[in-house]
Amino acid sequence: MDCDQPRGLLQAYADGELDLVRQLEVEAHLSGCPACRHAVENLRACRGALREGLPRYAAPAHLADKIRAALPAAAPVRRARVVNFWPRAGWVSALAATLVLGIFIGLQHGQTTNLLDEALASHTRSLMQSHLMDVVSTDQHTVKPWFEGKINFAPPVVDLSSDGFPLVGGRLDELNHQTVAALVYGRRKHFINLFVWPSASGSPPVGATELSGYQINSWTQSGLNFIAVSEISQSELTEFVKAYRDQAHP
Amino acid sequence: MDESAPDSIVGSVAFEQALLPHRDAAYNLARWLMRHDHDAEDCVQDAYLRAYQAFGRFRGGDGRPWLLTIVRNVCYSRLRQNRHEEPPVPFDELEQEAIPAAAELSWPQAVARELLPQAMEKLPTEAREILVLHGVEGCAYKEIAVILDIPVGTVMSRLARARLKLQRELQQLSQKDLSHGL
Numbered sequence: 001m002d003c004d005q006p007r008g009l010l011q012a013y014a015d016g017e018l019d020l021v022r023q024l025e026v027e028a029h030l031s032g033c034p035a036c037r038h039a040v041e042n043l044r045a046c047r048g049a050l051r052e053g054l055p056r057y058a059a060p061a062h063l064a065d066k067i068r069a070a071l072p073a074a075a076p077v078r079r080a081r082v083v084n085f086w087p088r089a090g091w092v093s094a095l096a097a098t099l100v101l102g103i104f105i106g107l108q109h110g111q112t113t114n115l116l117d118e119a120l121a122s123h124t125r126s127l128m129q130s131h132l133m134d135v136v137s138t139d140q141h142t143v144k145p146w147f148e149g150k151i152n153f154a155p156p157v158v159d160l161s162s163d164g165f166p167l168v169g170g171r172l173d174e175l176n177h178q179t180v181a182a183l184v185y186g187r188r189k190h191f192i193n194l195f196v197w198p199s200a201s202g203s204p205p206v207g208a209t210e211l212s213g214y215q216i217n218s219w220t221q222s223g224l225n226f227i228a229v230s231e232i233s234q235s236e237l238t239e240f241v242k243a244y245r246d247q248a249h250p
Numbered sequence: 251m252d253e254s255a256p257d258s259i260v261g262s263v264a265f266e267q268a269l270l271p272h273r274d275a276a277y278n279l280a281r282w283l284m285r286h287d288h289d290a291e292d293c294v295q296d297a298y299l300r301a302y303q304a305f306g307r308f309r310g311g312d313g314r315p316w317l318l319t320i321v322r323n324v325c326y327s328r329l330r331q332n333r334h335e336e337p338p339v340p341f342d343e344l345e346q347e348a349i350p351a352a353a354e355l356s357w358p359q360a361v362a363r364e365l366l367p368q369a370m371e372k373l374p375t376e377a378r379e380i381l382v383l384h385g386v387e388g389c390a391y392k393e394i395a396v397i398l399d400i401p402v403g404t405v406m407s408r409l410a411r412a413r414l415k416l417q418r419e420l421q422q423l424s425q426k427d428l429s430h431g432l
Contacts, residue, residue, distance in 0.1 A: 008406040010352035015384070017391050039352035046357040046413050050385030053366040059277035063291060064270060067298045071262070121263070 003033055010036060014043035115204035115227065116218065118175045120211050122182070123193045123229035143170045147181055153224065155181035155196035156248035163243040165192065175227075185240065192230040192240055199225045208234055217241050221249050265305050268313040269298065275314055275387055276321045282382040283325040283375055293328055297321040315389075315396040322379065322397065329375065349407040350414055358420055365427070369419035377412035384409055 005026075012018050013026045030037050144157040150172055159167050165185045173182040173195065180197035203220045204227055210216070215234045218227040219241070228244075230237055276297060280290035297320045301308075308316055370378055383389045383397060394409075395402045 005352075007349040007351065008403075008410065011349070011406060011410055012391070015391070035353060039355065042355045042357040043352060043413075046355060046417070047385065049357070049366060050381055051388075053363055054370065054382070054386050055367070056274070056386050057278045057281040057290070059273040059294065060287075060291065063273055063277065063294065066291075066295055067270065067273065068266070070295060070299055071265075071302050 003029070003036055005029065005036060010039050011043055014040050014047060115175055115225075116209065116211060116216055119193070119195050119204075119218075119227040119229050120214055120216065122173050122175065122195070123214065140167055143167060143183070146170060147172075151179055151181055153181075153196075153198050155183060155224070157183060158244060158247040160185060160240070160243050160247065163239070165240050165243060187230070187232050187236060187240070190230060190232050192228055192232065192237065194244070195225075195227045195229070197225055199223055208238060210234065219245070221245070265302055268308065268310075269301055269317050272314045272317050273298075276317055278387060279318055279321050279379070279382060280325050282370075282378055282386070283322065284328065285371065289328065293324045294321060297324045300324065312393075315393050318383075318397045319399065326375075350410050352410075355410075355413055355417060357417060358424065365420055365423045369416055369423055372419045373412065373415055376408065377415050380405070380408050380412050381416060 009018075009022075009026060013023060018026065030040065140157045140159045144154075147155060147157075147170065155170075157167070157170070161167070165187055168184045168186045168191065170181060170183050173180050175195060175197070178197055178201065180195045183194040183196065185192040185194065199220050200223070203225050204218045206219050208215070208217045214229055214231055215237045216227060216229050217234070217237050217240075218225070220226070226244075228237055228241055230240075232240075273294065276294045277290055280293040280297070281287065284290045284293060297317065301317055301320050304320070370381065373381070380394065380398070383394050384391075389397065391402050391405045391409075394405045398405070398408075400408070
C-alpha cells in the first residue's frame with residue numbers, strides 16, 4: 001500500500017532528491033504512516049547495501065598513459081622532461097608548460113618564462129574545473145579579508161565593475177612552488193585570472209604576450225608581481241590592466 | 251571546427267584536464283557493463299578516443315556525465331556485437347510501466363555480502379547500469395538522466411524497477427543458498 005503518495009516520491013525522498021519543502025511534506029506524512037515509513041526503511045536499506053556492498057572498480061594504473069598515448073595530438077609529449085619542475089601541479093600543467101615551453105624556446109627570459117606558462121596552465125585549469133573561485137563575491141570587502149591569514153601579502157582587491165570588469169571572486173593558486181593569490185574578474189562571459197604574489201623571489205617578463213591564443217599581460221609594482229591571463233582580446237586585457245593599475249596603485 | 255578534435259595545445263590540455271580525472275568512473279561503469287577487465291579497458295580507451303574527436307561539442311562544466319554517455323554507448327555497441335554472449339534483454343520493454351509502488355520493495359534484512367555481486371550479474375545490463383551509476387558512482391537523478399539521455403521520470407521508474415529486480419534475484423539466490431546448505 002502506498003497511501004496517496006505519488007509514485008516515486010518516497011524513493012526520491014529516500015535518495016535525498018527532494019527539495020526542502022517536499023522533504024518536509026514527506027516527513028510530515030511519514031510521522032503518521034507506518035506503511036510508508038517501512039517503505040522508506042526498505043529503500044534506505046537497499047541503497048545502503050549497494051553503496052557498501054558493491055565494488056567501485058578503479059582504472060588500472062597504466063590506463064591513463066594508454067589513453068594519452070592514443071590521442072593523436074598529445075602523443076609526442078613526453079611528461080618526464082618536466083616532472084621535476086612541477087611536482088605538485090601535476091602532469092596537466094606540466095604538459096601545458098612543456099608544450100608552451102617549446103613555443104617560447106626562442107625567448108631569453110630563462111626561468112621566469114615558466115611563470116607565464118604556469119599562469120596560462122593555471123588559467124585554463126581554473127576554467128575547466130568548477131574551482132574557478134574559492135570565494136565567490138562581487139564585493140571587494142569580502143574577497144580581501146578572505147585572503148588574510150592564508151597568504152603573507154595583501155593583493156590589492158579593487159572593484160572594476162564601473163570599467164566593465166566586475167570582480168567575481170578569488171582563490172589561492174600555485175605558480176612555481178609559490179602560493180599566489182588569484183583574483184577573478186569577469187568580462188561579459190569570459191574570465192580574467194589575475195595572479196598576484198611578492199616579487200622578492202623574481203619576476204616574470206613584463207609586458208603583453210599571446211600564448212596559445214590566450215592573452216597574457218604582466219607587470220611588477222610595489223613589490224608584487226602581477227600576471228593577467230584571459231581569452232579576451234589583448235586590447236581589452238590592456239584596458240583591464242590599466243583600470244586595475246589606476247585603482248590599485250593610484 | 252566545432253565538432254572536431256582539439257586542434258590546439260590548449261585544447262588538448264583542456265581535454266585531458268576535463269576528462270582524464272574521470273577515468274575511474276569511466277572504468278567502473280565499463281567494468282560493470284562488460285563484466286570483464288580487458289573488455290572494460292578497451293571500451294574506456296575507445297571512449298576516450300571518441301571523446302577526443304568530439305571534444306568540440308563539450309560545453310564545459312562537469313566532464314563526468316559527458317564522458318560516461320560515450321562510455322556507455324561504446325559498451326552497448328560492443329555488447330551488441332557480442333550478442334551471442336549476452337542475449338538481448340527486454341528490460342526496456344518495461345519502460346512504459348509506471349513506477350512500482352515503494353511498498354513492493356521489501357529489502358531482505360540480512361543480505362549475505364557475497365550474494366549482492368552475484369545478484370547484480372543476473373540483472374539485465376540496463377538495470378545493472380542504473381544501480382551502478384546511482385549506488386556505486388553516486389550520481390544524482392539529474393546526472394543519470396543526462397548520461398542515459400532519458401527524462402528524470404524514467405530514471406526514477408528504471409531505478410525503482412532495477413531495485414525490485416535485484417531484490418528478487420537476491421531472494422532467489424539466498425533460497426538456493428539455504429537449500430544447498432541443508
